[in-house]
Amino acid sequence: MLIWVIRRDLLLAMRRQADVLTTLFFFIIVVSLFPLGVGPEMNTLRIMAPGIVWVAALLASMLSLGRMFSNDYLDGTLEQILLSPTSLSLLVLGKMFSHWLITGVPLVLMAPVLGIQYDLPFSALAVLTLSLLLGTPILSLIGAIGAALTLGLRGGGVLVSLLVLPLYIPVLIFGAGAVEASVAGLGFDAHFSLLGAFLLVSLVFAPWATAASLRISME
């Protein structure tokens, strides 16, 4: 069943490629706006790069949260999923994983290119990509809770940002912090360990909380 959910979501995403590309282009545009706003001073940009890329990744991941459950909710699939004998948490985990594959992985692949725009050294580019690889699944996991809670509400899109962004802050701090530490020549192991810890904790609790939220929203 887990494989079925992932395959179905990926297939749906392939049929609507525009949705996937919009998130990616949003990410690229936001990152590209900063040099225009702050000025093309390379020394400043190099310091700001990790934070900018990470904030843009947060926003891009959050924007695509609405699509996680809403289409299934509107066409009734979600109701069938809730009725299925398979554990809801497991199915939700599948949806989170496919959300990460569709929105998180393109961001991770794009990040080194954007890092080059900001003149990051190569070692920092590797750390940036790795930190995003470790951090973007957390965004999908935590974001799913917010997406499930705001399902079918008025103004759900704005509300989900209010619920989810405060919970994203620790990921932002340690994700961007890892890159900054590497640029400064310090060790970034501690940041990676903490990101890994966040990932494991949210992997355990987020599917369960999301399943409970979905049941509340579908009552």
Place this chain on the structure above:
Amino acid sequence: MSINWYKYASPASFYFLAGKMIWYFSIAAAVLLIAGLYIGFFVAPTDFQQGEAYRIIFIHVPVAWMSMFLYVVMAFWAGIGLAFNTRLSSMVATAIAPTGAMFTFLALWTGAWWGKPMWGAWWVWDARLTSELILLFLYIGFMSLQAAIDDPRRADKAGAIIALVGVVNIPIIYFSVQWWNTLHQGASVSITQSPKMATAMLAGMLIMSLAAWMYSIAMILKRTRAIILERERHTTWVAELKGTKR
């Protein structure tokens, strides 16, 4: 002697109990507030390091304690309401949120007033200040989620989940001064060590904390009563209350 606690889990009987108790807690809050402020501003000695400006501690610390404590209490009642499906617990959780948010805001605001003379900056991005700011966002998120949902029972349960998820932040705020090397000073009062301050200062702070506590209880009871009336407006016992009109 045993008290039937379940009796007060019913909104109708809680309504009358709360109505009587509000007065006691309000009076206690007023008396403690006056005593605490008097000790804080007239009795407590001047700090040898921070001068007179340290006196904002008598508001800042109690308020910051309450902001964290109320979030835990709110999440606790919301969780009880979610687990046992008791209506009153969820109503209490909803009633706590605005008071908690106000205390969080006050803690940040008084912190800025303390920060300016001490650190020379209204705001710094260190771990404790940032996590306290996140706490404010969590309160606001809880309140706006509940406000966006029309069905009160669904609002209760959805709010409970987001409140319980946010509890992770509380230990982070509390231990941030130990875990990170921050500008914010470490805790001056702790259970395990003898306090690092003069007795009068400590007394002032503890009395102010009690005042904040009593004030919170009074406010929460009052707000819970309002919520009970709003949700139970179609019942007969509300219709029979004196002074209410349909």
